[in-house]
Amino acid sequence: MITVDRERCASSGQCVLSAPEVFTQDEEDGRVVLLDETASGPEVRRAVTGCPTQAIRSD
Template sequence: MRVELDEPKCVAAGQCVMVAPEVFDQRDEDGVAVVLDETPGAELHEQVREAAAVCPAAAIRLVGD
């Protein structure tokens, strides 16, 4: 699985960070999400799927999932 983030779509809600903090963080200056690990290990896949599902802007895309 590869994680992609459409930064312009991100509304800085922080839901992804709450669900998968090992994979997502937020920039200090504007709160926009950033991907810390574009190819997380299998043990994180369920958290990443949940993060994508709860993203209010649908800014997270999972490739190869």
């Protein structure tokens, strides 16, 4: 399962670039919005490791 901490998010958009089917950005503040908490795969791992503020976690 994927979890996000919107308070930690710096709105860099790296997660959206890595996995656009799993993440998007809020139109108002640019912070991460999780679309599919059950997604997995290499693109999700890239999003987790690529997050500069470690706002995304995957179990």
